[in-house]
Amino acid sequence: MTARIIDGNALSAEIRGQLAERAAALKAKGITPCLAAILVGEDPASAVYVRNKVAACEKAGMRSIKDVYADDVDPAVVFARIAELNADPSVHGILVQLPLPKHFDSEAVLESISPEKDVDGFHAENVGALMQGNPRFIPCTPYGVMKMLESANVPLKGAEVVIVGRSNIVGKPMAMLLLAKSCTVTICHSQSKDLAFHTRRADILVAAVGRAKMITGDMIKPGATVIDVGINRMTDGPNAGKLCGDVDFETAKEVAGVITPVPGGVGPMTITMLLTNTLEAAERCAK
Numbered sequence: 001m002t003a004r005i006i007d008g009n010a011l012s013a014e015i016r017g018q019l020a021e022r023a024a025a026l027k028a029k030g031i032t033p034c035l036a037a038i039l040v041g042e043d044p045a046s047a048v049y050v051r052n053k054v055a056a057c058e059k060a061g062m063r064s065i066k067d068v069y070a071d072d073v074d075p076a077v078v079f080a081r082i083a084e085l086n087a088d089p090s091v092h093g094i095l096v097q098l099p100l101p102k103h104f105d106s107e108a109v110l111e112s113i114s115p116e117k118d119v120d121g122f123h124a125e126n127v128g129a130l131m132q133g134n135p136r137f138i139p140c141t142p143y144g145v146m147k148m149l150e151s152a153n154v155p156l157k158g159a160e161v162v163i164v165g166r167s168n169i170v171g172k173p174m175a176m177l178l179l180a181k182s183c184t185v186t187i188c189h190s191q192s193k194d195l196a197f198h199t200r201r202a203d204i205l206v207a208a209v210g211r212a213k214m215i216t217g218d219m220i221k222p223g224a225t226v227i228d229v230g231i232n233r234m235t236d237g238p239n240a241g242k243l244c245g246d247v248d249f250e251t252a253k254e255v256a257g258v259i260t261p262v263p264g265g266v267g268p269m270t271i272t273m274l275l276t277n278t279l280e281a282a283e284r285c286a287k
């Protein structure tokens with residue numbers, strides 16, 4: 001049996017169409033949703049992410065501001081710019097692309113963004129609100145995964161969920177969201193013993209590690225839903241240079257019931273949910 005694929009591009013297109021309609025309705029009231037993105041340094045992957053986010057904004061009828069700083073910029077310059085954007089009522093969402101150069105205190109930068117404009121959902125106040133089950137902004141990647149599960153009608157109540165990866169931006173908020181839906185959640189990480197023992201019990205398996213194809217078909221429960229968050233660039237073989245996930249798609253799709261591909265899975269959904277968060281911030285301003 002071959003798994004049903006959740007097409008992140010198709011679902012994104014559908015949601016972005018709805019967002020464009022909502023953005024147009026706001027514009028008619030004189031409010032144009034606006035996202036400000038700050039990029040520090042020349043990391044090529046970060047530059048591509050920011051470019052894609054800004055382009056997606058414009059396409060959905062929202063405004064964007066992109067500020068790019070050199071790798072060795074004085075952090076005070078970036079803090080001053082964030083303060084300016086915090087105070088600007090025409091800006092509804094602010095994001096700082098991670099990772100930041102080593103001379104930055106990333107946590108302090110994230111905390112300097114107004115919680116009302118923190119569309120990535122990384123500010124401690126927003127993390128706390130999510131933890132309490134009353135989120136203001138849901139971090140975009142796990143938010144996108146929830147939309148994918150919903151679109152595929154994957155049953156959540158009582159489901160055994162195993163998340164591989166415990167980062168603040170993916171693994172931990174993912175666990176909170178699935179717990180809130182009454183899943184039984186296990187979080188695995190680099191020190192977990194016998195990873196396959198855990199993954200094989202999962203009705204829903206979320207891989208968010210950053211290791212190419214580490215989850216193979218034999219680690220998956222037959223019929224499980226497999227969500228691949230990983231984005232890795234293959235280094236050798238005939239596909240060198242191409243993207244792949246943390247899941248070995250070829251073997252996994254023969255065992256899983258539902259699966260997300262890479263590329264074309266969680267990636268486009270992350271940007272879609274960033275647009276959603278920006279629009280919602282603007283809608284809150286309109287009330």
Ligand code: NDP
Nearest residue numbers: 141165166167170189190208209210229230231266267270
């Ligand atoms: P991090 O590096 O912050 O976290 C990786 C996690 O994987 C850590 O918790 C680490 O454990 C765990 N880990 C590492 N090795 C193993 C192992 N052998 N077995 C089990 N767990 C392991 O990564 P992110 O969460 O930021 O990102 C994860 C992946 O998702 C990356 O490929 C990234 O590019 C991708 N990503 C994709 C997005 C999208 O839009 N699709 C958005 C964000 C990220 P420990 O904590 O013990 O070190």
